[in-house]
Amino acid sequence: MFVETLLLRMGGESGIDNVISAGDILTLSVARSGYHVHTFRTYPAEIKGGPVMFQLRAGVRPVPSLGDQLDVLLAFNEEAWELHHQALRPDGVLIYDLGEHDAPQGFNGVTYGIPLERLARDLNLRKGKNLIALGALCSLFGFDFQELQATVKEKWGKARPEFVESNRIALLAGYQWVKDHIQEEVPYRLAPPDPTHEPELVMSGNQALVAGALAAGCRFYAGYPITPASDILEEMARRLPGLGGAVLQTEDEIAAISTVVGASIAGVKAMTATSGPGFSLMQEMLGLATMAEVPVVVVNAMRAGPSTGMPTKMEQSDLNIALYGGHGDAPRIVLAARSVEDCFYQAMHAFYLSETYQMPVILLTDQSLSHRTETVPMPDPNLVPVVERLRPSPEEYASYRRYALTESGVSPMAVPGIDPTPFTATGLEHDEYGAPNYTPAMHTAQLDKRGRKFEVVAEALCGIQPPLGCLSYGVPEEEAEVGVLAWGSTAGVVRETVEELAAEGYPVTALIPAVINPLPAQRILHFARNLKAVIVPEVNRSRQFAAWVKAHTELPLISVNKYGGLPFTPAEIRAKIMEFLVTRPTKELAQEVTYG
Amino acid sequence: MFVETLLLRMGGESGIDNVISAGDILTLSVARSGYHVHTFRTYPAEIKGGPVMFQLRAGVRPVPSLGDQLDVLLAFNEEAWELHHQALRPDGVLIYDLGEHDAPQGFNGVTYGIPLERLARDLNLRKGKNLIALGALCSLFGFDFQELQATVKEKWGKARPEFVESNRIALLAGYQWVKDHIQEEVPYRLAPPDPTHEPELVMSGNQALVAGALAAGCRFYAGYPITPASDILEEMARRLPGLGGAVLQTEDEIAAISTVVGASIAGVKAMTATSGPGFSLMQEMLGLATMAEVPVVVVNAMRAGPSTGMPTKMEQSDLNIALYGGHGDAPRIVLAARSVEDCFYQAMHAFYLSETYQMPVILLTDQSLSHRTETVPMPDPNLVPVVERLRPSPEEYASYRRYALTESGVSPMAVPGIDPTPFTATGLEHDEYGAPNYTPAMHTAQLDKRGRKFEVVAEALCGIQPPLGCLSYGVPEEEAEVGVLAWGSTAGVVRETVEELAAEGYPVTALIPAVINPLPAQRILHFARNLKAVIVPEVNRSRQFAAWVKAHTELPLISVNKYGGLPFTPAEIRAKIMEFLVTRPTKELAQEVTYG
Amino acid sequence: MAKDSIQPRRLPKDYKSEVKPTWCPGCGDFGVLASLYQALAQLQLDPTKTVVVSGIGCSSRLPFFVETYGFQTAHGRVLPVATGIKIANPELTVIAVGGDGDGFSIGGGHLVHAVRRNPDLTYVVMDNEVYGLTKGQTSPTSPLGFKTKSTPFGSADAPINPMAWALASGVSFAARGFSGDPKQLAELIVEGIQHPGFAFIQTMSPCPTFYNTFDLWRARIEDLPPDHDPTDRMQALAQAFRDDAIPVGVFYREVRPTLESHTRVSAHPLKKNGPEFDVRSLLETYR
């Protein structure tokens, strides 16, 4: 049977089965054949050893979520079966290592034993087991074998030319073994890709984010390693020197944000990225950036908290600290990326806002978004303006006031070594020139100035369109009965579910803002005006986004919360929507769509 | 004329006129005569030199606020006149240093020139000018001169016995000069004190807070100096060693909270205190205390922010970070002290809650409360239970689980060296024994456990009475038309204004909770049920408390915000209430009361 | 360091907890853990009166593997937390452990101050010159030019010299061991625990996964010269600065007052042995 999406998981032992690298290469080759892909992976708590899992969801049309039940499970060992069999659909496909472990019991779907380990041993390719498995999968499910071979050669050949030949042999061995031993057809096969669809990029959220930051003109990065933000540091370290920029691995996160604030004062667009614990440590310096009006971009790739929590698991529980984390009246712009593609755009957006309004911008992502890969259509950097901060004009030189009480709140920022107008920036309350000033009138005026900037942002952002503004999915709002209001990486699963339900004829819609602060409250109220129920799914316990929306709109919201370290699945979202849906589609419509 | 309260301000040059020490001694002697007092002081930005001000408000009945216009201004120099004359009522009393500066112009009230500097010079008492001034004030306003003499002798005599005689001479010189040269009666004099009223204590908020913490059993304190919390460290350093406790001045605030967490793990009730910038730095370790379930008390004495802001000015702008400052789902109990007296009770309360529920408790105060002194009736420590944390019972030893998933969420906490049940505490997500565990089920269960504790607190606190619970003032709620909902140190001025208005016959009431999280939402809803308007005054720009209340109650609230670094005055609160009051009292009633 | 007289003599294995180490096969930290078991047994430390405290990192997982009280704190905060525990109850034996990143990078500010205050802690740093847990970035002890994912063109930052740093900060006991020689290391840990004051023990503990230095270090490690005088701070510094070899042994030792001798909490609320206190007597002073 041809299916529109196929969900395939490989489970094995970290450091032995090379599950992740196999998964990544398979993903790329499948994407190159013209499919859409969406991956998900879990790492063991151990650095080496321990169970590891990679899952590829591929589809003829976009696959915005990680999906539900597995269509295919490839278990490199018995533990993988134990860990993952409950996720496999009853009529799914199980592949196990024939000869190494017994065929798992109690499964009624299709089972194939393939002697992965034995083939590797026979060919004397100790590390080739994963490639043998890929060849076998290719053969079984009819993926483009040439593409797979070419991808392996291109991606691994450069680094390790001495293995090009043995890689080829391994792939072929798996491919051929299946051809020789398995005649029957697998129950599911991906429908052929849309021939008009041009293959897309395959990137992780962190990679897209770095590209966006570089496109926006970021030329300095400072950071301290922390999962799941470390690869932003690493990617920057690889890329920035070639672009005339610099990267510093600092002694801690306080130094990272401090160095970034320094670089920005000196006129360079600068950024840091971290995760919860590091973000907590940055709060004081973020307040300085607010007070001294220094543009900085801070990425917080959320993971399960509080405290050290579960570093390799996702959660959407740092919204509160992003909104409210600093002492004093220190509002910050908060953005949340919704997909891998959106990581690119929101990174550009963050720099745009930060430079324009001279304030810190927090960009929230999370572990699932940071580490997963997705097909992404080539982003268009021209969709987001690249700006430079307002600087004093020659007429202003003579009476330059860094913190002039302007109408918009934005005042020209002189840069040392560039502008001839020295001033002293400070975290103390100050007069228009920057000199310390503690009078009630000046504190009030400067708090108003900084607050006014924020109000100006809110107005400027009013009505921005995708890719930066709110995304909508499903039926038009005025026709909908139930609406889903989501944020961050939960966007994908909401999009998928709502689009599916809408296609099935259900009056369901979704709205997903990227700008969390200032919240597009009018847009949300408009969205909700005819809805019978507004559902807010988020991966945290304390309903952080729902509370924030409620504070601005007084809308009655239905929270759906999950907090086990994993993203929502489409079935979970669907079930919740169904609870509140009264209208059912006519049967005809439903059938038509299910077939389509 | 006899008045019920008298507001007197002295302004001079820091380091020369010794305004603060004079003010403190006058305050104490006036309180010892049976009056109620409430002081307010501002420090210069300079360490030495710069204008300094001390203000004493004394009354026959409690004086919960700093008052409005000055009845009396004593200007040690011309700058003091310049700075403060606008605060002086048109028919007030001005005292200036005769011979040193000209009688200030443009003032139509009563003016007295007293040759303070010349008297000091004549008597060869260079530093005695402030005491001469006190003697003169005493004479002019009929304060108890014997009490003043005794107070000076007792308080300053011990430290500097060599000055006892010259102090006596200085006081007398001022006293006698007035007797000799000023015959007319001053326009205002305090009515005689209530003879049945026993003199009360005179303390600052920080002193009361330390006393409360010690009463609750706090025996370890770690802190890093920061205005206005430094004197909590200093007071603890003086007191704790004598009580068998210890104090550590750490290298920064991160070390302070870390050391406190360590001391608490080892079974000692421990606390730290800081202000905004330091509080921002403590966020990560507070998350560890939440995750590892370690009781700690953290005082945040708020000052004007953000960033370094205005260290010597008050603000109520750290509520958001107190509520939401940590990454992850990390709820914390937040208390806010409402008066000097309440600093004592809430400090005890904080330890009670923290030890009972094994979590961090944040106690908010602010610069005005920390540094002002007030008369306080002798607190009753028995009003707050002193508890020890739950520890494993012998029956539990064999199968001890530190993080057992109990119904209340509270699980026995073993203490090294005391209980024979070793375990490892951790900031990682963990199973019931404390071993790292990243399974979705366990993370969900432990988040629920920690969250459940919080729900149990909310229930337990439901209906607590003063001094810990909500304070109410004015007419009974069911008879009121306008209500004021306030928090923290704004309580005093609200109490005074509302009581005054109620006495004048206006249907006005006030409610002031101490527990901000969990918010007594039911109590607030009950308070508001018949009101036409609920006014929420707070000293910040972003309406932090109003937003928090709104998130829990959906009440329409009228925010009144002031953010210049100074507390509200009664006139400001009164004006706002008047805006929303429809009913006016009958004339008879009003007159009766104004007279009373 | 109280002994429990009824209890039979504890063996190293008795200090093993039920949590199995998650370290990579061949990780140097296994050697450190073995040495610690050995040292605990040699001193017959009471598990209920011993606390092993750590920060975050591969090495900082160690407390879970030891059957004593333990506390894995936040990244870099092991020393202030350990100091708080020790002041609160000086009868406890407090052993702090962690990695080079935890101790010298994010936690570096605390090291100097712990050292100068001289609480009676033993601090065992497992120095692998790399960030293990976050998968192989440069650490403050990584050599110049070190190529990692975070420094693909080679690290430009001169490494710190933790031993010199501790010595210059006034440490009262400083030693260096090698996880490849767990016997000597166990002796050093025993000495460190017995030392009345802050004992800094740098253990060279390779990370075969991200920076396999076993052979390199084994070739360069040698005992301190027999005539080394551990009471001479300048001699110790000279040894710390050597670049011809990695000397191991006790670099420095001095007895000076500990922090707890000034600040110990005698009125431990759970032991209730403080002076009677009625807050009203304090409050009366405000009349």
Place this chain on the structure above:
Amino acid sequence: MAKDSIQPRRLPKDYKSEVKPTWCPGCGDFGVLASLYQALAQLQLDPTKTVVVSGIGCSSRLPFFVETYGFQTAHGRVLPVATGIKIANPELTVIAVGGDGDGFSIGGGHLVHAVRRNPDLTYVVMDNEVYGLTKGQTSPTSPLGFKTKSTPFGSADAPINPMAWALASGVSFAARGFSGDPKQLAELIVEGIQHPGFAFIQTMSPCPTFYNTFDLWRARIEDLPPDHDPTDRMQALAQAFRDDAIPVGVFYREVRPTLESHTRVSAHPLKKNGPEFDVRSLLETYR
């Protein structure tokens, strides 16, 4: 350190800003400020290409009093901020200033790492052995037994030795001056600014209000011995540890690569002199 050729020669007073110092009369920091004006004038530094950065404290108020670019940051963060400025634009002369609390207590963790990275900064610490701004508490350089409001029974913590600490951390230039000798201090600051790398200048700058050490220090201060070899780190350490006197002068000097030589930003967005970059070329690599 660009000179502006049209501009007439700048005098020390030309570097005075309009903001008047808020320091107490007699504060040692006046001497340091005077020395700094002197040094700036001697080097004819361009105020628009010079940045004075500080943390928080009495001493950290200094940037406001200097007519160059300035940045008063947060307590303890002067060095990472200054490092960011220098990397972003290495043409700037960056001078970091602050107090002993700012630099050695809350900022202590950054000092070691700034020192080892060796950015071309000059760091002038005004060491008064006390916390001035917060009104007189013990600082990490306060002597043992020091009685303050925060240590009413005398400080129990051994003071740190900042000079030894900087030297052990690998500082490339280290000097000590005295605010009571502004002429020598100005020379040291000039040398520090000229030194290509991190220059650590400890200035003994008394706080007459909370710890008046003018006479005490004046009596103990003496020049480094004439035969002192500032290229010998061990000799410098020995001088740092002296307790018979407070030696002043250049303790140590060494030229090694600076941080900016590795990491300078050549593609400064406002100067736009980087390579042409179209992000699509990067994105194409993900196909």
